[in-house]
Every structure is written in structure tokens, then in C-alpha cells.
Amino acid sequence: MSNNISGVSGGSGWVMQEFNLPRWLSGLCVFLVVLVLPGCATYSLSVSQLETATANRDLDGAIKTLDELKLSGPDETLHHLNKGTLLRLKGNFAESNKHFDAAKNLMGKFNAISVTEQLASVSVNDTVKAYEGLPSEQLMVYAFEALNYVQSGDVDGAAVEARQFDVKQHLIAEKNNAKYLSGAFVRYIDSMVYEAAGERDEARIEMENAVTGYKTQNSGFPVPQGLADDLKRLNAGKPAPSEAVFILHNGLGPTLSEEIIRVVNPKPQNGSAMFSLAVPKFTRRSVPVARVILSSGDASANSEIVEDVNNIGERSLKDRLPAIIARGVARMVAKSVAVGEAKKQGGELAGFFANVATTVSERADTRSWTLLPGNILMARLPLSAGKHDLIATYYSASGNVLGTHEFKDIVVKNGRKAFVADYYMNPPAQSKAQ
Amino acid sequence: MIGKKSWALILASVAALMLSGCATEVKRVGVEEVKDLSGNWNDTDSRLVSEEMIRDSLSTGWIDRHAKKSNKVPAVIIGNIRNLSHEHINTNTFIADLERAFVNSGRVDVVASKSEREGIREERADMDLNASEASRKEMGKETGADYMLIGTINSIIDASGSEQIRFYQVDLTLVNITDNRKVWTGQKKLKKDVKDAKFR
Numbered sequence: 001m002s003n004n005i006s007g008v009s010g011g012s013g014w015v016m017q018e019f020n021l022p023r024w025l026s027g028l029c030v031f032l033v034v035l036v037l038p039g040c041a042t043y044s045l046s047v048s049q050l051e052t053a054t055a056n057r058d059l060d061g062a063i064k065t066l067d068e069l070k071l072s073g074p075d076e077t078l079h080h081l082n083k084g085t086l087l088r089l090k091g092n093f094a095e096s097n098k099h100f101d102a103a104k105n106l107m108g109k110f111n112a113i114s115v116t117e118q119l120a121s122v123s124v125n126d127t128v129k130a131y132e133g134l135p136s137e138q139l140m141v142y143a144f145e146a147l148n149y150v151q152s153g154d155v156d157g158a159a160v161e162a163r164q165f166d167v168k169q170h171l172i173a174e175k176n177n178a179k180y181l182s183g184a185f186v187r188y189i190d191s192m193v194y195e196a197a198g199e200r201d202e203a204r205i206e207m208e209n210a211v212t213g214y215k216t217q218n219s220g221f222p223v224p225q226g227l228a229d230d231l232k233r234l235n236a237g238k239p240a241p242s243e244a245v246f247i248l249h250n251g252l253g254p255t256l257s258e259e260i261i262r263v264v265n266p267k268p269q270n271g272s273a274m275f276s277l278a279v280p281k282f283t284r285r286s287v288p289v290a291r292v293i294l295s296s297g298d299a300s301a302n303s304e305i306v307e308d309v310n311n312i313g314e315r316s317l318k319d320r321l322p323a324i325i326a327r328g329v330a331r332m333v334a335k336s337v338a339v340g341e342a343k344k345q346g347g348e349l350a351g352f353f354a355n356v357a358t359t360v361s362e363r364a365d366t367r368s369w370t371l372l373p374g375n376i377l378m379a380r381l382p383l384s385a386g387k388h389d390l391i392a393t394y395y396s397a398s399g400n401v402l403g404t405h406e407f408k409d410i411v412v413k414n415g416r417k418a419f420v421a422d423y424y425m426n427p428p429a430q431s432k433a434q
Numbered sequence: 435m436i437g438k439k440s441w442a443l444i445l446a447s448v449a450a451l452m453l454s455g456c457a458t459e460v461k462r463v464g465v466e467e468v469k470d471l472s473g474n475w476n477d478t479d480s481r482l483v484s485e486e487m488i489r490d491s492l493s494t495g496w497i498d499r500h501a502k503k504s505n506k507v508p509a510v511i512i513g514n515i516r517n518l519s520h521e522h523i524n525t526n527t528f529i530a531d532l533e534r535a536f537v538n539s540g541r542v543d544v545v546a547s548k549s550e551r552e553g554i555r556e557e558r559a560d561m562d563l564n565a566s567e568a569s570r571k572e573m574g575k576e577t578g579a580d581y582m583l584i585g586t587i588n589s590i591i592d593a594s595g596s597e598q599i600r601f602y603q604v605d606l607t608l609v610n611i612t613d614n615r616k617v618w619t620g621q622k623k624l625k626k627d628v629k630d631a632k633f634r
Contacts, residue, residue: 111596112634156517163520167591167598174594199518 043075043127043256043367050082051252054371055425059090074117074130077106078367081133084144085371089249089423093148100145107133107141122330125278126365135172135181136312137369142168143186146193147247150419159197162190162206180315184213185307185376188227192417195230195240207231219312221305226380242412243382244390246294248303249423251287251374254313256280256366263325267333275332278364279324282317284310287374288426290397294379296388303379310374324365332362373423385414394424473600473628475523483604484531486622491532496608496617497541500580509543510536510608511579519589519602528604532583545579581608581617596630 046069053062063086071079084099110132120128133141142165149158169183187210194203207230214223233240259281262274287310292303335358343351379392390407405422412418463469468478500508512533515525536542546554561570585606592599601623608618 108630109634112631114634157522160517160520160522163589163591167520167593171593171595 043078043365047082047370051370051425054086054089054423055252059086062086063090074128075367077103077110077131077133078369080106081137081141081369082371084141085369088144088148088421089371091151093152097145097148100141100148103133104138104141106130107138122327123334124361125331125363126324126327127363127367129365131367134313134316134368135176135178136309136316137372138172139165139169139181139183139186140309140369140372142183143189146186146189147419147421150193150196150417151421155193155196158193159199162193162202165190176319178315178319180217180219180312182213182217184210184217187213188224188306191227191230192245195234196417200234204231204234207234217312219308221308224304224306224378226304226378240415240417241382242385242414243380243417244294244296244388244410244412245417245419246292246303246379246381246390246392247419247421248289248292248377248379248392248394249373249421250289250377251425252285252370253309253372253374254317254368255283255285255370256317256364256368257283258364258366261325263329263332265333265336266329267336272336275329275336276359276362277325277328277332278362279321279328280317280364280366282314284314285374286426288396288402289377289394289424291395292377292379293393293395294381295391295393296381296383299381299383301379301381303377305375306378307376308374309372309376313368335362383412385412385416387411390420392420392422470626473598473626475519475521475602477527479602479624480524480527481531482624483622484528484535487528487532487604487606487620488535490620491606491608491618492535492539492541494618499617504580507541507543508581509545509577509579510581510583511545511611512547513582513584513609515583515585515587515606517587519587520591520600521589523587525585525587529583532606543577545577551576579611582611583608596632598628598630600626600628 050062050065050069053059053065063083066079066082066086069079071082080099080103084096084103087093087096087099090096110130114130117129132138142161146158146161146165149155149161165183165186169181169186172181172183187206191203191206191210194200194206207227210227211223211231214227257280258278260276261279263277265273265275294301294303339351339354339358342354346354381390387409390410391404392407393404394402396402403424407420410418410420465477466481470476470478497508500506512529515529517523517525533544536544558571558573562573565571583606585604588603588605590601602625604622604624606620607616609616
């Protein structure tokens with residue numbers, strides 16, 4: 001005896017060839033789907049432990065948790081992005097860049113279309129697709145790699161990243177018509193890298209591009225004064241001052257949760273009039289630090305916002321949502337046809353199991369580069385050449401001191417920048433959604 | 435209609451096909467075999483650069499001019515080869531090839547680089563304490579270089595969609611350490627058309 005399950009074209013126009021499946025095999029398939037899928041908690045839920053350990057400054061624990069998550073196959077990029085971030089926060093810059101390089105390679109590989117994954121995304125859910133990183137995430141990797149290089153004293157290595165970024169950003173801008181993908185922050189960093197590498201013309205061009213990028217992306221904060229001053233100085237032909245540049249990874253970037261929305265069935269003859277569709281929902285998390293004072297002796301400098309990851313994340317999801325919903329509708333049409341056929345061929349029980357399987361398999365793709373900060377603050381403190389002790393003090397919006405971090409014996413060379421970085425996160429329980 | 439046995443056979447075949455890809459496969463290939471995988475700088479690019487630089491540096495007249503002037507073999511030290519390209523390129527491979535060609539030709543001496551010298555000096559200092567007098571090597575007998583080899587790797591990338599034109603230019607220069615005159619410049623240009631796969 002065999003069941004006859006046939007798929008018909010959904011909203012996307014694909015057609016599944018009619019085939020015969022023995023009842024024992026279809027039963028096995030449904031059983032496996034029901035058995036396997038309940039274990040697939042959404043990505044954002046499974047990484048909360050990782051975020052907690054990071055927030056508690058237990059970076060070794062966070063790395064262990066990340067390794068235990070075993071993000072591989074379609075999620076391997078996420079493993080490398082998060083591992084690279086943790087190693088960067090830990091100050092292990094060389095290892096961090098190995099993971100960022102691995103992530104970049106996978107992003108390039110997964111940029112090519114996989115027919116099987118495309119089919120699976122319109123028949124199971126979007127999480128079966130290999131994660132290639134959001135365009136904004138693909139750009140941010142270059143900033144972190146360049147910072148890793150300059151923080152380990154390899155300016156030429158950072159300049160390689162800057163040159164790669166320029167090519168990548170043009171490709172991403174060509175593919176996505178999105179103003180928030182100007183890469184202004186990365187260009188700001190890269191302008192400093194170029195100047196440190198002695199490439200003043202490249203630096204000036206990068207500063208001009210960064211200014212234009214900040215204005216174009218309009219993320220709710222002004223063009224950083226430090227950048228505007230750099231451009232003015234360079235145009236006046238003046239050399240770079242000796243200074244400390246402090247970067248703060250502030251809080252955690254947005255998280256995506258799962259939301260069920262109701263959409264109209266374009267083919268109601270194949271099932272109910274409305275579908276329940278799982279889509280990702282944007283959740284902005286509070287950014288703990290409102291400003292940083294970087295000081296050394298009597299000298300001090302205030303911070304500026306140089307990147308708003310939350311803002312970019314929100315606009316990115318808004319852009320992607322129509323395509324996510326269109327794919328979801330096509331998927332639900334296909335699933336409802338499959339359930340109807342299972343019921344017709346295998347009886348009520350087969351129909352019931354098929355229905356359970358399709359409901360359970362309907363998951364939103366909530367994957368994102370979890371450990372990206374909510375925003376990035378930069379403070380620049382001009383200092384004489386020599387060794388300096390720096391203190392970064394973190395203030396909340398209400399002016400309370402959240403914490404301080406001391407950096408001992410930072411060597412500032414004549415006419416050079418010494419880069420230092422830190423991160424600050426609220427424990428997740430206190431990161432209320434805004 | 436397909437029977438139970440046929441389904442079992444199909445499943446077994448699929449499993450066998452999937453499992454056959456699990457073992458790591460290693461195949462020895464000749465070092466001169468050209469195999470481009472990603473389009474990035476690779477061993478072939480390095481080899482092409484070293485071949486060109488060796489041929490050019492040993493055939494131009496700077497060695498003879500030096501010998502005629504000073505009646506000595508010129509001594510070269512490897513300086514900084516700056517990577518100004520879009521990729522993290524290991525320059526040591528073709529520089530080592532060039533060093534080897536200089537030394538083996540018998541026409542050019544190569545002196546140890548700054549980092550190499552440190553280790554040798556440590557060893558010499560250690561000899562002062564521990565080696566026999568007959569075998570001990572004296573300080574202050576090092577050969578000073580006449581020329582320093584410096585250079586750059588530059589690249590230009592023109593990319594659109596899934597296609598990239600990658601252009602690399604490697605420039606090496608021998609500079610007379612006494613008077614800063616450039617006695618030899620070598621250049622190698624490489625161009626690649628890289629098309630990324632649209633499907634996987």
C-alpha cells in the first residue's frame with residue numbers, strides 16, 4: 001500500500017513532481033519531523049546564556065557556551081562572528097581575526113544560491129537556509145578586523161582590511177539600495193588606518209566618504225566632530241596629533257524574537273482562509289552607557305556616538321520583511337496542500353500528524369550576529385608621546401557612574417594613535433526592551 | 435508503483451552516496467601545477483613573481499657594475515616589502531626564492547636580516563661563555579650590506595556583481611645603502627578575471 005502525496009505550485013510558482021510514498025515511509029518522515037523540530041528553539045532563545053556570560057564579563061564561560069551551542073552547517077557563520085567578537089573583547093586579536101576571516105569566507109560562499117535551500121525555505125522554514133550575514137553585519141566585520149589589527153600594532157594589516165571593505169561596500173550598495181549601508185563608521189575607522197599607514201590621500205577620501213555616509217544614513221546622531229576635525233586638519237595639510245582613541249562596544253544590539261502574524265490564504269480552496277505565519281520581530285535592547293569620559297591625568301575627552309547598530313538593525317528588518325512574508329505565504333500554501341493530501345491518502349491520523357509537523361516546523365528565522373553592540377561610542381584624547389595610564393568612566397543617561405576601566409601603560413607614539421577598546425553590557429535581566 | 439524493496443534500495447543508495455563524501459581525500463600535486471580556487475593570491479602568483487624577479491635581477495648589469503667598481507661581490511640585505519594590496523599576502527615565499535637564487539648564483543651575497551641577526555648575535559654571545567677558544571666566533575666581524583632590497587605589492591580591484599578583475603603589481607628595488615641610489619628595479623604584473631559561482 002502506498003500514499004500518493006502531490007505538491008502543487010505555491011505563490012512562488014514552483015511545482016513538485018507527483019510521486020508515490022509508501023505509508024510506512026511517510027509515517028516515518030512525519031515522526032522524524034515531529035521528533036526533531038521541537039528541539040529547534042529559535043536562535044535568539046538559545047543564545048541567551050551566551051549573552052549572560054558575556055555581560056557578566058565571563059568571556060571564557062561565554063566562549064565555552066558558544067562552543068557548546070555547536071553552531072555549524074547553515075549556522076556556522078554565526079559561530080565565527082560571535083567567537084571572533086568574544087576573542088576581540090578578550091584582547092586575543094590574532095585569533096579573533098582568524099574567526100572573522102572564516103566568517104568572511106562563508107559569507108562569500110553562502111552568497112551563491114543553493115537551490116535545495118531555497119526549496120527548503122519555502123517548504124520548511126527560513127532557518128534551513130545558510131546564514132550569510134545581514135549586509136550591515138558583513139560590513140561590520142571589516143571594522144572589527146581593522147581594529148584588531150591596529151590594536152595589535154599591525155597598521156598595514158588594517159589597511160588591507162580597509163581596502164577590502166571598500167570593494168565589499170560598493171558591491172553591497174550595488175545589490176541593496178539602502179542608505180543605511182553606507183558603512184560610514186567603518187570608513188571613519190579606515191580613514192585613521194590609512195593616515196597611520198602614511199596614505200594621506202586615501203585617508204582624506206575615506207574621511208569625505210564617511211562624512212557623506214553619516215549624512216546619508218541619517219541614523220539619528222550627527223556626523224562625529226572628531227571626523228569633521230580630522231578632515232579639516234588634513235585639508236589644511238597638518239599632521240596627525242598623538243592621541244588615544246577609545247572604542248566602547250556599548251550594550252547588545254537588537255534581538256529578533258518570533259511573532260505569529262495572520263495572513264490571508266491566496267488559495268483558500270486548499271485549506272483555511274487565513275494562515276498563521278511565523279516572522280521575526282525586532283526588539284531593541286537598552287543601551288547602558290550614554291557617554292564615556294576618557295581621561296589621563298588632567299586631560300579628558302568626551303565620547304561621541306559613531307555607530308548605531310540598533311537603528312541599522314531595525315531598518316534592515318523593515319526592508320527584509322516583505323520578502324520574508326512572501327516566502328512564508330508560499331510556504332504555507334505548500335504546507336496546506338501537503339496536509340490536505342496526507343489526510344486524503346492516509347486518513348485522519350496521517351492528516352493530523354502532517355498538520356502537527358507543518359505547525360511545529362513553522363519557525364521564524366531569528367538569527368543575527370548576537371554579540372554586536374547596540375551602539376559604538378568613541379572618545380579621542382590628544383596626548384603627548386610617551387606612556388600613559390588611561391581611565392574610561394561610563395555614565396548612564398541619568399548621569400550615574402556605571403563603571404570605570406583603567407588601561408595601564410598605553411604607549412602613544414609621536415603623531416600616532418593608540419587604540420584601546422572595552423565593552424559594557426547590562427546583565428540581560430536589566431536590558432529592558434525599549 | 436515502487437515496491438518496498440525498491441524504496442529500501444533507493445534509501446541505501448542515497449546513504450551510501452552521502453557517506454562516501456565523509457573521508458578526507460589527499461592527493462599530491464606538483465608544485466608547479468596551477469590550481470586557482472578562490473581567485474586570491476596563491477602559490478602560482480608567488481612563483482611567477484619570484485621567477486621574473488630572479489631572471490631580471492641576475493641578468494641586469496648592477497652586479498657587474500658593482501664588481502667592477504669595488505672588485506667585490508655585492509652584499510644585499512632584505513628590507514621591508516610593504517603590502518599595499520587588498521589581501522593579506524605572505525611575501526616571504528618569493529623573497530626567499532630570490533635570496534636563494536642570489537646565494538646559489540655565487541654572484542651576490544645575502545646578509546642576515548635584522549630579526550635573524552638578533553638570534554645569531556645571541557648565539558655568538560653564548561659562544562663567548564661556553565664555546566672552546568678554537569671554535570669561538572668573534573664579535574664585530576659581520577659583513578655590512580651594500581644594498582637593501584625594498585618593495586611594495588599593490589593591487590587594483592574592479593568588481594561588479596559576481597565578477598572581479600584583480601590586478602596585482604609587485605615592485606622590488608635595490609637601493610645602495612651608501613648613497614640611496616636605486617641600482618635595480620624589478621616589476622611583475624598579474625591580472626585575473628574572477629567569477630564567483632552563482633549557485634552552490
